Amino acid sequence: MSDTRFTKIAFPLADVYGLLEPGPVILLTTCHQGRSNVMTLSWLTMLEFEPPLVGCVVSNRDHSFAALEATGECAINIPTAELAQAVVGCGNTSGADTDKFATFGLTRQPASQIQAPLLAECFASLECRVVDSTLVPRYGFFVLEVLEAWRDPALEDHPTLHHRGHGAFMLAGETIHLPSKMK
Template sequence: MAKIPLPLAEVYSLLEPGPVVLLTTSSAGVPNVMTLSWQTMLEFEPPLVGCVVSSRNHSFAALDATGECAINIPTARIADAVAGCGNTSGRNTDKFAAFGLTPQPASRVRAPLIAQCFASLECRVTDRSLVPRYDLFVLEVLAAWTDPELADHPTLHHRGYGAFMLAGETIRLPSKMR
């Protein structure tokens, strides 16, 4: 079978680096949540995550001002809430209430964790040098939490324009990682 050209605007749908996440922030005591799929690991120890939050998004101002957030990893069982948060602005909507998400206090940041998510990472901004040009924040993970009861539920991976795929079967191959 011969390969066919792919429009450059669709390249991201092939390279999405990981699961769709729900990024939470809190500014002046008001929590917000946004759907995000443009994040990637940058370092193992300390764990550093790069994430792009557009300056057009309501969450950008809170993240930029407070320098902290939580990355919450949902499973497919709350896919409707994930899509709803991604299609709604926090400027005029309490997304926690609108989509049935339960905020929980974090231990190291003011941004809430989301009870329904498989995992939550409490983060602080450690590098802003790429924000002016690319809206890319480098975050250090300060604390991490997982719910073992949700460990085997598939995560969502964005393919673009409302298309998602679910994480598949886990296989084990030899590894020299420590």
């Protein structure tokens, strides 16, 4: 549980890669037939800068798979380390028999372009639409376009969680700056 609810404002699509490229654990929300769900996920990568394309793996063993396939919509919510218990809780339970929002104290907010909810306790949220399902049968690999991005501007750093397996999470450390021509 976390008491922090962020106030997110629109965030430039061209800068979305900077949120996802460092590899944070994310909370993926879906909504299907009036029922929303949330799952923990960290198999994702940027595929294009702008419009931002993101590839992510949702297995057909995950309860969210059916909702994602049927609606073609989801939100990527990025939690801070403060949400570690909810992140692990959402990973250890299934939406088939658990209301994870109530159980782990996650507050739903309406998105602007999709039915899936955004999470108030996450500092950034990305509204996404599935644009390519070619590799879904083979790897559960969905290509998502980010339609709209939201981020709390008050949070300077990104105190994200990074999954190392078996309950081990690396916390984001300090940020250094180097002269770079890389985007």
